[in-house]
Amino acid sequence: MNFVHKLTTATRQNDSLLCIGLDPDTELMPAKVGILEFNREIIAATRDLVCAYKLNLAFYEALGAEGCDIMKATLESIPDNIPVIADGKRGDIGNTSKAYATGLFDILGFDAATVNPYMGYDSLEPFIDYWDKGIFIVCRTSNPGSADFQMISCQADGQTYRLFELVAARAAEWNKYGNIGLVVGATYPEEIRDIRVNYPSLPLLIPGIGPQGGDLASAVCFGIDAHGERAIITSSRQILYSSSGDDYAPAARRVAADLRQQLNDCRNSLKTP
């Protein structure tokens, strides 16, 4: 089963656009709970509410060798029907990107990965060649500095683009296996709309709702495809750390269920005019 199929199946099964980011932060976690136990409890409490999980590789790398083991064990505790995205924004020359892709897809078994386009096609090709995996190319990110380069006006193919638009155009050209998606931050809803209009079927990974200030309703409204799918709305801290007490798992479930409902209310309001 390829990534898009797995994503669509999970989206329908759990009636959800919500992706939970499993970003362990020991300063925000309940003091006595280990990271693996924390992740497992969060997964057990939310596995019927999500279309995907996303692991931010930085937070595991910051733990050293222990982080590798925790990441692997976390992946093993995620049900097989839920796709898992490796958020590492990798990208390097060919043989190096091949090593990254091998590590993430073959060794760890992720279903998808985020990649950085700055080094061009051959830096992404080793990822794209995994035709059954999802490859999310970083396009327009949710952080304030994203405008530094992504919004720069540039010329290519006799046209004027903003750089993120050129990245989106190239991503669509490179999508020979239908496994490419884009990362587009919820903080820039107009850009989500432009991208969805131009690329009706690309899966969009949309971070930035909640603490980063992105509007949930416009992320859904502009991000979903014609079937109300292929928008993966990610949330992490807001869910994981809603309680720092012993009730962190049921508390996370309540917040996740509420977010899923809000996302569904938005897409249902679009279905019935």
Added chain:
Amino acid sequence: MNFVHKLTTATRQNDSLLCIGLDPDTELMPAKVGILEFNREIIAATRDLVCAYKLNLAFYEALGAEGCDIMKATLESIPDNIPVIADGKRGDIGNTSKAYATGLFDILGFDAATVNPYMGYDSLEPFIDYWDKGIFIVCRTSNPGSADFQMISCQADGQTYRLFELVAARAAEWNKYGNIGLVVGATYPEEIRDIRVNYPSLPLLIPGIGPQGGDLASAVCFGIDAHGERAIITSSRQILYSSSGDDYAPAARRVAADLRQQLNDCRNSLKTP
């Protein structure tokens, strides 16, 4: 001692512009030798010939948890006077980049890291804030696809730039602690020259000589600063895998010594017209 000081000291002490990339590839290594043993033997055989070592994080991540331990032990076996660069080309939103920087600098103890500029200033700031570490911003890379975006013509500040030139200009603006450098591939010597002319004191990390086709002489000639320094010429496979037999360490030493000599011949030829 900050990174530039440490780099300059090692460059002078070992009379070398050569940086060896420790990129373990079990298919190219002698069959019976473990990766850590291999790295340690290579380091012991070349520690007086280099200005820096560089670890390509992808090759360690591809080994899973074991790779983390091997990376840590490899770092511990590098003499304190030789700076070590983490080549991971990281870059993400603020709190994520902070986690990457913590992992590389505080947990593992690298002296420098490569970072990807696509997400803009705030994605690099957590790295830059380590004022005593070296931050190499990926600018013009050695791979064929680097032209896809890096060579695109773009407008900013009322001027026309190629994207990599804009990245270099921003890097220089952001260099408040004097700890920023650039990654510029040896396969594009004209761009190395342009960057060195415009930014006389930025350290340049120059991959791509040898197998990737970059010319060693022009990398040195265009890359060095006015003192014949601050050009870090990296080589990996050419040195590491020059013999697949038991003599891999002395063989690596011979190739490294020869490369160092070639690099020095180039810079000496410039000193005495």
